[in-house]
Amino acid sequence: MSVFNPYLNVIKKAVQQDPKLRQRLFSAEQEDSAFDTSYIKALRNELPNSKSLNESVSLIKGMGAPVFGDLPELGNHPDFKHLRYTDETEDHWIISGFIDVKDSTKLFNRFTKATVALITEGIVQASIFAVNLCDGYVHRIQGDGLMVYFGGKNKDKTESVKNALKAFAMISYFVKNDLKDFFAANSVTEIFTRAGLDLGHNSQVRWLYSGSGKAGEVTTCSLHTSLAPKMQSNAVSNGIVVGQNMVNLMAIRKYFTEKRNPIWEYGDGRTYSQYDFNWDMYIMDNGLGVQDRYGNIVLTMGNSEPKQSLDKTYLAPIAKLNKPYFCL
Amino acid sequence: MFIVVTLLDKHIKEFLELYHNFRLVDSNRKHIATLQGTITIVDENNQIWSDYDIRIEISHAYPYTIPSIYEESKLIERDWEFHISKEGKCCLDIHHSMLLKRRKGISLINFYQNVIYPFFANHQYKVNEGSYANGEYKHFEKGIIQYYEEELDLTDRDYILKLIDSAILGTKYARNNTCTICGSPKFKKCCLPKINKLTLFGKDQLKTDYGIFASLSIN
Numbered sequence A: 001m002s003v004f005n006p007y008l009n010v011i012k013k014a015v016q017q018d019p020k021l022r023q024r025l026f027s028a029e030q031e032d033s034a035f036d037t038s039y040i041k042a043l044r045n046e047l048p049n050s051k052s053l054n055e056s057v058s059l060i061k062g063m064g065a066p067v068f069g070d071l072p073e074l075g076n077h078p079d080f081k082h083l084r085y086t087d088e089t090e091d092h093w094i095i096s097g098f099i100d101v102k103d104s105t106k107l108f109n110r111f112t113k114a115t116v117a118l119i120t121e122g123i124v125q126a127s128i129f130a131v132n133l134c135d136g137y138v139h140r141i142q143g144d145g146l147m148v149y150f151g152g153k154n155k156d157k158t159e160s161v162k163n164a165l166k167a168f169a170m171i172s173y174f175v176k177n178d179l180k181d182f183f184a185a186n187s188v189t190e191i192f193t194r195a196g197l198d199l200g201h202n203s204q205v206r207w208l209y210s211g212s213g214k215a216g217e218v219t220t221c222s223l224h225t226s227l228a229p230k231m232q233s234n235a236v237s238n239g240i241v242v243g244q245n246m247v248n249l250m251a252i253r254k255y256f257t258e259k260r261n262p263i264w265e266y267g268d269g270r271t272y273s274q275y276d277f278n279w280d281m282y283i284m285d286n287g288l289g290v291q292d293r294y295g296n297i298v299l300t301m302g303n304s305e306p307k308q309s310l311d312k313t314y315l316a317p318i319a320k321l322n323k324p325y326f327c328l
Numbered sequence B: 001m002f003i004v005v006t007l008l009d010k011h012i013k014e015f016l017e018l019y020h021n022f023r024l025v026d027s028n029r030k031h032i033a034t035l036q037g038t039i040t041i042v043d044e045n046n047q048i049w050s051d052y053d054i055r056i057e058i059s060h061a062y063p064y065t066i067p068s069i070y071e072e073s074k075l076i077e078r079d080w081e082f083h084i085s086k087e088g089k090c091c092l093d094i095h096h097s098m099l100l101k102r103r104k105g106i107s108l109i110n111f112y113q114n115v116i117y118p119f120f121a122n123h124q125y126k127v128n129e130g131s132y133a134n135g136e137y138k139h140f141e142k143g144i145i146q147y148y149e150e151e152l153d154l155t156d157r158d159y160i161l162k163l164i165d166s167a168i169l170g171t172k173y174a175r176n177n178t179c180t181i182c183g184s185p186k187f188k189k190c191c192l193p194k195i196n197k198l199t200l201f202g203k204d205q206l207k208t209d210y211g212i213f214a215s216l217s218i219n
């Protein structure tokens, strides 16, 4: 049982019920409009809402994860929402993160647009879940991606950096492992995430209300909020690129590989570096996951059923390879 | 200065790149490489069963060697019922099967996945289920007799003794002549393949086996 199973299950159903996938063996190209995709609406409702989100949370209680209530509203970070509708500003550190889902056009050859949209939505919803679980705040949802913040008032900066890394590692894990295992079985491999994260310190971030009248939001004006999506676009498939300010706060540097080109030149000869984040090593070292027989990572979060409820039929095929003998 | 990178070094490096929970430790022992780490038993449905701290000792005869495995977390009861010594050394499989592996040469990752990992998975199976998933060999001599029966399909004491004897002596019989062991017209079709198979265990093991079968009372 993985914390992401509720999302994975909906995506699985959408793929299995996709009429285009079912018919492509039997008939020529057809327009999407020729298919009945009304089942998608029902499946969308099966995606966990904040209520079942809390059920997932109770599942992982006692594992160091914060418990949260209903999903907070988007667009106004709770610590800075007093700036709403004002022209006041406030300088305060924050970690800005961007993550988006990339699916190749191959997906559209195989599935109806409705299915592709639901797959993307499933990943985005799973990402929201992970961000909230790790004490982050979803600022904006763009169809196939998220803009999020980690940190705020009365929060520890280093802890927030770790939380951001953890949340993004979990999302990357979900798409690269859980989801890919399933898609590989369906001979689709072209779906992945790319992410960027950066920290701006107090002197580097200004919070303000942007927009006119009521049609605006509390947001940040910061070089580092702007660099995060740039780093995202430099990430490899399922990769996470993080900024130098984040790395500087981490005692252990082995998870970060500096990219050849800096992400920013200040114009006075100084540069600001970007780093590839080795998230699978991070997951292992921080006890967020374990490795199976073949070295595949399996998340431990939410995966702690009592022994007596484990089904031994899945253990038997591995155990059977061994026939012990006492010979000492 | 030349740095000789042996096959063992290369395979240890590949192993450590794949399994993040293991590390190479300085054991101060010549000709032995020691890896230490945690093995987590995860089944085919991603259910997590248990963790064991283990130590893997590999001789520099690699790949023609069988690594020694020690269970250090003491989660396996030190009782011969669990195929483990007081020091935690694990009996992974019967010697005969290991001798065949050693002769062919092992590959560390493959050995981990198909021998070490299943041993601990099977321990989980036994503590939760009461018995091993695929049975087990009886202790000492009885286990060897069982191996001959189950893996080689040989049960007749006198016949086994003749086969072992020929394998130890390495006598060259004419392949197309009448078999001097069982009397069938073509040696190459009856007993020769069996003798060839036994030869793979090596003379030391064959002498032990001969002693075991010879001491059985004639039934």
Ligand SMILES: [Zn+2]
Pocket (backbone or CB within 6 Å): A326, A327, A328, B090, B091, B092
């Ligand atoms: Zn032994």
Ligand SMILES: [Zn+2]
Pocket (backbone or CB within 6 Å): B179, B180, B181, B182, B183, B184, B187, B190, B191, B192
């Ligand atoms: Zn014969």
